[in-house]
Amino acid sequence: MEKFTVHTGTAVPLRRSNVDTDQIIPAVYLKRVTRTGFEDGLFSAWREDPSFVLNNPVYTGASILVAGPEFGTGSSREHAVWALNDYGFRVVISPRYGDIFRGNSLKQGLLTVELPQEAVEALWALVEADPAVQIEVDLEAREVRAGGHSWAFALDDFSRWRLLEGLDDIGLTLRHEDAIAEFETRRPSFGVLVG
Amino acid sequence: MSRTLAQKVWDAHVVRQASGEPDLLYIDLHLLHEVTSPQAFDGLRLAGRAVRRPDLTIATEDHNTPTDNLLTISDPVSRTQIETLRRNCAEFGVKLHPLGDPQQGVVHVMGPQQGLTQPGMTIVCGDSHTSTHGAFGALAFGIGTSEVEHVLATQTLPQSTPKQMAVTVTGELPEGVSAKDLILALITQEGTGGGRGYVVEYRGPAIEKLSMEGRMTVSNMSIEWGAKAGLIAPDETTFAWLEGRTFAPKGQAWDDAVAYWRTLATDPDAVFDKEVFLDASSLTPFVTWGTNPGQGASLDSSVPDPESFGSESERAAARRALEYMDLQPGQALRDVNVDVVFVGSCTNGRLEDLRTAAEVLRGRHVADGVRMLVVPGSAAVREQAEQEGLHEVFTAAGAEWRFAGCSMCLGMNPDTLSPGQRSASTSNRNFEGRQGKGGRTHLVSPAVAAATAVTGHLSAPADLAPAAA
Numbered sequence A: 001m002e003k004f005t006v007h008t009g010t011a012v013p014l015r016r017s018n019v020d021t022d023q024i025i026p027a028v029y030l031k032r033v034t035r036t037g038f039e040d041g042l043f044s045a046w047r048e049d050p051s052f053v054l055n056n057p058v059y060t061g062a063s064i065l066v067a068g069p070e071f072g073t074g075s076s077r078e079h080a081v082w083a084l085n086d087y088g089f090r091v092v093i094s095p096r097y098g099d100i101f102r103g104n105s106l107k108q109g110l111l112t113v114e115l116p117q118e119a120v121e122a123l124w125a126l127v128e129a130d131p132a133v134q135i136e137v138d139l140e141a142r143e144v145r146a147g148g149h150s151w152a153f154a155l156d157d158f159s160r161w162r163l164l165e166g167l168d169d170i171g172l173t174l175r176h177e178d179a180i181a182e183f184e185t186r187r188p189s190f191g192v193l194v195g
Numbered sequence B: 001m002s003r004t005l006a007q008k009v010w011d012a013h014v015v016r017q018a019s020g021e022p023d024l025l026y027i028d029l030h031l032l033h034e035v036t037s038p039q040a041f042d043g044l045r046l047a048g049r050a051v052r053r054p055d056l057t058i059a060t061e062d063h064n065t066p067t068d069n070l071l072t073i074s075d076p077v078s079r080t081q082i083e084t085l086r087r088n089c090a091e092f093g094v095k096l097h098p099l100g101d102p103q104q105g106v107v108h109v110m111g112p113q114q115g116l117t118q119p120g121m122t123i124v125c126g127d128s129h130t131s132t133h134g135a136f137g138a139l140a141f142g143i144g145t146s147e148v149e150h151v152l153a154t155q156t157l158p159q160s161t162p163k164q165m166a167v168t169v170t171g172e173l174p175e176g177v178s179a180k181d182l183i184l185a186l187i188t189q190e191g192t193g194g195g196r197g198y199v200v201e202y203r204g205p206a207i208e209k210l211s212m213e214g215r216m217t218v219s220n221m222s223i224e225w226g227a228k229a230g231l232i233a234p235d236e237t238t239f240a241w242l243e244g245r246t247f248a249p250k251g252q253a254w255d256d257a258v259a260y261w262r263t264l265a266t267d268p269d270a271v272f273d274k275e276v277f278l279d280a281s282s283l284t285p286f287v288t289w290g291t292n293p294g295q296g297a298s299l300d301s302s303v304p305d306p307e308s309f310g311s312e313s314e315r316a317a318a319r320r321a322l323e324y325m326d327l328q329p330g331q332a333l334r335d336v337n338v339d340v341v342f343v344g345s346c347t348n349g350r351l352e353d354l355r356t357a358a359e360v361l362r363g364r365h366v367a368d369g370v371r372m373l374v375v376p377g378s379a380a381v382r383e384q385a386e387q388e389g390l391h392e393v394f395t396a397a398g399a400e401w402r403f404a405g406c407s408m409c410l411g412m413n414p415d416t417l418s419p420g421q422r423s424a425s426t427s428n429r430n431f432e433g434r435q436g437k438g439g440r441t442h443l444v445s446p447a448v449a450a451a452t453a454v455t456g457h458l459s460a461p462a463d464l465a466p467a468a469a
Ligand code: SF4
Pocket: B062, B063, B106, B107, B108, B127, B129, B345, B346, B347, B405, B406, B409, B410, B427, B428
């Protein structure tokens, strides 16, 4: 995973709430067995509408998505995160996320920032007034800065550290392999064995 | 210290605890299917890792499988995904129930039916409706593909401690009102984000009276209001359902297990971070009118006016939903005509659900112009239903009797809505395009689905004329 410290880029205002993962990437794209190349599936149903915000050329090259509350609810498909990453997003900003999506994003180096609705509204207004406005997302300081404003965001220390260091979870867990093996010797004996 | 059911299960699975870090939880059962696993197996291969506990891992084919036959997967991309799962399971020594196997089926139906799901377990799957298994008093939740790989490699998952919520359902469900109506009403009351950050325990007299099938329907939809997991304390109903199933403990081990399971119930003075109440006796058949499961209303009411909602974001969402759904504020929900009725999915594709739908259809016929699909949740459910003759009731009524799979719940296989088509569906998501691009979904109970198939518009069984003898 790529390290994340500070990211500066332009943003796309997605004025919608309850953007579920079926909208982020519809099920037909989930038939693939690869882990990359999902950018074509991102919001594919909405992108057919020429007036959809992602089709507006002024937002070309944006790397920050600013969305309404309950972003990424629904299906656990990590493809939603892959599609956002593959399309070029590094950050999503929304007042609230679906839990599984949030977990997936932080594992894939896509920073999902939680800001209050007022901050999201302010960012929408800023970006719509000037699509070229640079937004600075500072993970070290846990702060978003744009247009002379700044907003602090919360992220637990552990997730932040993993993102800053670009650490892979499996590697971290395998450092505790002894503890896992020890636990296995004291699991209740009536547990299911499939094989 | 007093603890909740979820806390007891959690505590029994902590491999490692360190301050400032998530707990490392041991996973008792890992369920796999073809859609969210290929990239995880690839990751293992790349890193040269094995599956740590193939004996705690089991796979099935469900999302992509055809339901009109058991042999031919016509879409080459779907076929590749199924074949990839078969290759991966063979290579890594994971047991698989492939298409045609008597235990094949939707992952959340095939696990419980074999007795794989037991109280007190931790269960994960790369699928958000893993919450279903919480009906047995297991801590069960959906995970992403990176986590699937993590569990395959380590049989553990780092998890931050969730908050605890109790949902107490008092009173008794009126005649004709089901577990599905209960959970749809709850989600409308609490909103799609209401459960976020919480593990929810459903309890109270109305929950205790539910069958295991009904409990699974309720737990299944926990994720639709954002909860991490939904649990129900194991009781006599749970034990009676489990006893004798293939993977349930036998003999002395069964007695020991039951004795342990009885200790799992939430302590009387345990404290929840949040409590929610619902009165079951006030409920009626419930349907959704919008494009998320929190946009629902009593079947007796009408499509709400978007302007009646409290916040601008809810108003905007409702306006957008009505436009997508092609509905007018004030329109009676009973006047909404449907093209397709789908009975199936991990929410309502179990034997009890099929019995309910068949009971309504017996001696009746699906309305002209309406297509009804009945898709059993698993091959075993299909087999049992046929032993009871339910398939004959469905086909005599003009419904299609299909093979097991996810089918039109998410429309990855050829069972999809066409653009503009409207369905009454016993599944769990009414998202835009969920059942096919441009398709419009109303979530309903099995009884409402069957009654709707008969009239061609959203209906409850009580609306129907007496059936032909
Ligand atoms: S039936 Fe639907 S909700 Fe259940 S696992 Fe299949 S696709 Fe997911």
